[in-house]
Amino acid sequence: MTMQNVLAQYGPRESMEYDVVIVGGGPAGLSAAIRLK
Helix, strand or coil: CCHHHHHHHHCCCCCCCCCCCCCCCCHHHHHHHHHHC
């Protein structure tokens, strides 16, 4: 499947810009979020 076929079928991909992304909701993720706040 070519890129043109993918774009025609599904449309363009969405993207968002972030400075920081924390993955996971455990104690380490919570601690990192609190520190960055």
